[in-house]
Amino acid sequence: MIMHSTQQAYRKLLEALSFPGKVNSVDTCPNDFSPLISQTGLICLTLLDSEVAFHVAEENNLITETLHAYTGSHATNARNADFIILPLSSSDEEIVKKINQAKIGDLVRPHKSATIILEVESLKYGYKYSLKGPGIKDTNQLNCTIRPEIMENRKNINAEYPLGIDLILVDQQGYVVGLPRTTQIMEVY
Amino acid sequence: MSNYPFAFLDEQSKKEIRRSVLKGVAIPGYQVPFASREMPIGRGWGTGGLQITLALVGEDDCLKVIDQGSDESVNAENIKKLVQKTTGINTTIYTSEATMIQSRHRIPEVPLRSDQIMILQVPEPEPLRHVERSEFKTKQMHAEKEYSGAYLLLFEQIMRYGQTAQGADYPVLVHNRYVMNPSPIPRFDNPKIHQSEALMLFGAGREKKIYAVPPYTTVKSLAFEDYPFEVEKFEGKICRATGLMDVFLDEFTDEETGETYYLCNDTSYMQEYLEQKRGI
Structure with missing residues (x-):
């Protein structure tokens, strides 16, 4: 039943955001959300409903319509979205642009900020990053294909804690990593 | 109980609670407002904790419920039975067996692990409420990290009694940003939140707030240089x-x-x- 799939996916997400950098696997989605990665579809089913609004990068109509149909959530622009979905096909420029436009909340209501679901090639290889912050004992290491410029951009938008964005990364193998705004990321050479 | 959905709450309610919990984890110690549904127990009887438990619980979970250190009190038993009857999951009294622990006012003596989730019931989430009655103003104070009121309360206790007299719900500073009520656990349990291996979630049903302390997070009990924090x-x-x-x-x-x-x-x-x- 779908309620058990979303419950299990939620617990993986909660674990991912509680232990930033921990690579979790999420089940595939019973519904077809292509061209999104199946796990991204299940995460959207888990988190989206008519009380929140979402935005898909590059105004991908097919994805937008499917998400709306399955979740009842409404599409909006990047500035007003509670969830921004960046499919694997998004260019680096597009990712940077959407992150810059995302809601970061205000000091009274820092929770009125966007969660960004970013699809990446891999969460097992690529650039090496060292992570620090709540949820991490000492330091944690993340290997992923996200370019350092994008991480730098994330750092800039999260500069004024508690304002900022939270990232959920999904890779092609269906692995998931959470990077809440509290995580400090440094590239390791 | 077969007429009720799995874990009592409807899926829409669960989604809202789940999103609030994620925000809480992302902003440690910050009180995230949530809708707080009507529950089959009265507000003030653990509805905040219960809603978190019901929103998170899955078929493979094993639940422990504690009320003031006891697994057998009426409140603990009833919450456990409600979850058990609407989910069919196992319950336990042994801390090490539990995947989720809902508690009123104690953190177990057995150290928690990273695969466990601690859920605490909160009567009053606002540490500044004794100083400022207006929610509008306390939200502003949190925004400005204006916590002199929280220290003032402790200062007045020291002036009056020669020591801090806050027995339970002794305020803490989380991740060097938010002052938080740890729920009315004894001071004895405050150090267990600091760098805890387990995720800690806090639910205030009546006050409609959810907040969290992720694992391995710095949590300091408020104190003064000349009057350091002490446990019982x-x-x-x-x-x-x-x-x-x-x-x-x-x-x-x-x-x-x-x-x-x-x-x-x-x-x-x-x-x-x-x-x-x-x-x-």
């Missing part, structure tokens, strides 16, 4: 049943002899300890 001390006192000293003790009076004696407050730990000792 039980020097020279031991649990009559187990002989344990380094645990939180309850004081009892033997009604026949009038003698004062002490027992572990965490009764399941006491039981576990005694069973081990007897080789059961």
Whole structure:
């Protein structure tokens, strides 16, 4: 039943955001959300409903319509979205642009900020990053294909804690990593 | 109970609670507002904790519920039964067996692990409420990290009693940003939140707030340089049943002899300890 799939996916997400950098696997989605990665579809089913609004990068109509149909959530622009979905096909420029436009909340209501679901090639290889912050004992290491410029951009938008964005990364193998705004990321050479 | 959906709440309600919990984890110590549904128990009886438990629980979970250190009190039993009957999951009294622990006012003596989730019931989430009655203003104070009021409360206690007199719900500073009520756990349990291996979630049903302390997060109890934070001390006192000293003790009076004696407050730990000792 779908309620058990979303419950299990939620617990993986909660674990991912509680232990930033921990690579979790999420089940595939019973519904077809292509061209999104199946796990991204299940995460959207888990988190989206008519009380929140979402935005898909590059105004991908097919994805937008499917998400709306399955979740009842409404599409909006990047500035007003509670969830921004960046499919694997998004260019680096597009990712940077959407992150810059995302809601970061205000000091009274820092929770009125966007969660960004970013699809990446891999969460097992690529650039090496060292992570620090709540949820991490000492330091944690993340290997992923996200370019350092994008991480730098994330750092800039999260500069004024508690304002900022939270990232959920999904890779092609269906692995998931959470990077809440509290995580400090440094590239390791 | 088959007429109720899995875990009692409808999926829409669960989604909203789940999103609020994620925000709470991302902003440690910040009180995230949530809708707080009507529950089949009264507000103020653990509805905040219960809603988090129901939104998170899955078929493979094993739940432990504690009320003031006891697994057998009416409140704990009823919450456990409600979750059990609407989900069919296993429940336990042993801390190490549980994947989720909902608690009223105690953190177990047995150290928690990273695969466990601690859910605390919160009557009053706002640490500045005694200083400022307006929610509008306290939200502003949190925004400005204006916490002199929280220190003032402790200062006044020191002036009056020569020490801080806040027994339970002793305020903490989380991740060097938000002052937070840890729920009315004894001061004895405050250090267990600091760098905890387990995720800690806090639910205030009546006040409609959810907040969280992720694992491995810095949590400092508020204090002054000349009046450092201290936990309750039980020097020279031991649990009559187990002989344990380094645990939180309850004081009892033997009604026949009038003698004062002490027992572990965490009764399941006491039981576990005694069973081990007897080789059961």
